[in-house]
Amino acid sequence: MDYETVIGLEVHAQLTTKTKIFCGCRSHFGDEANTHGCPVCLGLPGALPVLNKKVVEMAIMMGRAVGCSIAEKSIFARKNYFYPDLPKGYQISQYELPLCEHGYLDIETNGDLKRIGITRIHLEEDAGKLIHDQDEDSLFDVNRCGTPLIEIVSEPDMRSPQEAYAYLMSLKQILQYLGICDCNMEEGSLRCDANVSIRPFGWKEFGVKTELKNMNSFRGVEKALEYEVFRQQSVLDSGGKIVQQTWLWDANQNKTVPMRDKEDAHDYRYFPDPDLVPLLVEKQWADQIHQELPELPQARKQRFQSHYRLNLEHATVLTDIKEVADYFEATAQSVKQPRTAANWVMGEVLRYANDKKVSVRDIKISPNSLARLINRIDDGTISGNAAKKVFAALEETGGEIDDIIEAEGLRQISDSSELEAVVQSIFDANPDEVVRFKSGEKKLMGFFVGQVMKATNGKGNPREINKIIGAKLC
Numbered sequence: 001m002d003y004e005t006v007i008g009l010e011v012h013a014q015l016t017t018k019t020k021i022f023c024g025c026r027s028h029f030g031d032e033a034n035t036h037g038c039p040v041c042l043g044l045p046g047a048l049p050v051l052n053k054k055v056v057e058m059a060i061m062m063g064r065a066v067g068c069s070i071a072e073k074s075i076f077a078r079k080n081y082f083y084p085d086l087p088k089g090y091q092i093s094q095y096e097l098p099l100c101e102h103g104y105l106d107i108e109t110n111g112d113l114k115r116i117g118i119t120r121i122h123l124e125e126d127a128g129k130l131i132h133d134q135d136e137d138s139l140f141d142v143n144r145c146g147t148p149l150i151e152i153v154s155e156p157d158m159r160s161p162q163e164a165y166a167y168l169m170s171l172k173q174i175l176q177y178l179g180i181c182d183c184n185m186e187e188g189s190l191r192c193d194a195n196v197s198i199r200p201f202g203w204k205e206f207g208v209k210t211e212l213k214n215m216n217s218f219r220g221v222e223k224a225l226e227y228e229v230f231r232q233q234s235v236l237d238s239g240g241k242i243v244q245q246t247w248l249w250d251a252n253q254n255k256t257v258p259m260r261d262k263e264d265a266h267d268y269r270y271f272p273d274p275d276l277v278p279l280l281v282e283k284q285w286a287d288q289i290h291q292e293l294p295e296l297p298q299a300r301k302q303r304f305q306s307h308y309r310l311n312l313e314h315a316t317v318l319t320d321i322k323e324v325a326d327y328f329e330a331t332a333q334s335v336k337q338p339r340t341a342a343n344w345v346m347g348e349v350l351r352y353a354n355d356k357k358v359s360v361r362d363i364k365i366s367p368n369s370l371a372r373l374i375n376r377i378d379d380g381t382i383s384g385n386a387a388k389k390v391f392a393a394l395e396e397t398g399g400e401i402d403d404i405i406e407a408e409g410l411r412q413i414s415d416s417s418e419l420e421a422v423v424q425s426i427f428d429a430n431p432d433e434v435v436r437f438k439s440g441e442k443k444l445m446g447f448f449v450g451q452v453m454k455a456t457n458g459k460g461n462p463r464e465i466n467k468i469i470g471a472k473l474c
Helices: 053-065 161-178 218-237 283-291 297-307 312-319 322-332 338-356 367-378 384-397 401-407 416-429 431-438 444-455 462-473
Strands: 003-014 077-080 090-093 100-109 112-125 129-131 139-141 148-154 190-200 210-213 245-250 255-261
Touching: 003 161, 003 218, 053 100, 053 112, 053 148, 053 161, 053 283, 090 112, 100 161, 112 161, 161 190, 161 218, 161 297, 161 322, 190 218, 210 218, 218 245, 218 255, 297 312, 297 322, 312 322, 312 338, 322 338, 322 367, 338 367, 338 384, 367 384, 367 401, 384 401, 416 431, 416 444, 416 462, 431 444, 431 462, 444 462
Parallel strands: 210 245
Antiparallel strands: 003 148, 003 190, 077 090, 100 112, 112 148, 129 139, 190 210, 245 255
């Protein structure tokens, strides 16, 4: 039987606030264990939570970026469950009245756009962290308790693991463009749970869903979904039934393994948190946050195509990561041909950053320096190949562009009288080729240019050489 896949994603994004959601403790990954905790984090008797306003602003930013309506009144609830990393025995979240609802995200797969509905975006606090490899017992680290999260819940609109991957990538782009999450899945700042089911094609009712956890990369999500779809198809084809369960993705074995029967909402015994008043958001405040949103990835990609005359492929690559887009734009504003800047950023800049495993923010050559280097090519000072040598020198040792050009002897020969003499010497040494060229073998132009470049040790200006050869032979 042919089946249709149905996928919905729940994405938790840690917000990049300086402090936690309900207290003044520092919110920062990687610090020494148990250095950022207080009575509120630990849920000690008498400790009262106080909401961080910046958390609300960031959640509204995300909500408005994906077309959500912002609730004028939302409620914090206690989500009750026991786990060793949850000191209070409950997690403060939102349930019946979330902050953001009814949004959407447009994704692109195989050249087609598809709209994925977003059910809700709500605020909640993160749990603590268990450390299992430093002692015979598991150890508890309070630092993550109370780290602010937004949970982004999609509609079950995705029909393949590839669509789920595209959705996650688009979501990550927006979060990073807004500057509210660093989206590092390995550090846990972006976490994804997937609900997946299958049903015969043509059926309107959903099949029994399973939940997938423990996926620490976007490709891991895609692989886990592919395996789970295959597993469910195998169960149904063999006459079995799908049971509503939570499964873990085992990346070492490339398979899903059962964890527990999946809970329903009533299992968490949600009820309004008596220590927190309702969150009231004035429309004027939400509208002001909306007006101050930065340019989002899709809009920037379209602008790069229209303003800088880039093709779709170049615009897509350059806007994939905000810092790359910023680097390109800063370079393009100081050169004659923005497409040349695009080629350099997509070529040398990204290659170097990838080789060194650093961000483009951390490479030595600034956008202003790259623009000056490109302009040295345009004004004929150096060739494109020489410019790559200058780029490498700048990255390795730093320095000034013109000093490197002189020190390495890279200045291009553009003097027409000097090049004319070289061209004539090549003609004199190759009379047969001159006759053949004049007889119509125009492909010999490349031969003559190559010989002149060889005679000038690669320093001849190709444009000037082509011009002189054309004038003499045509």
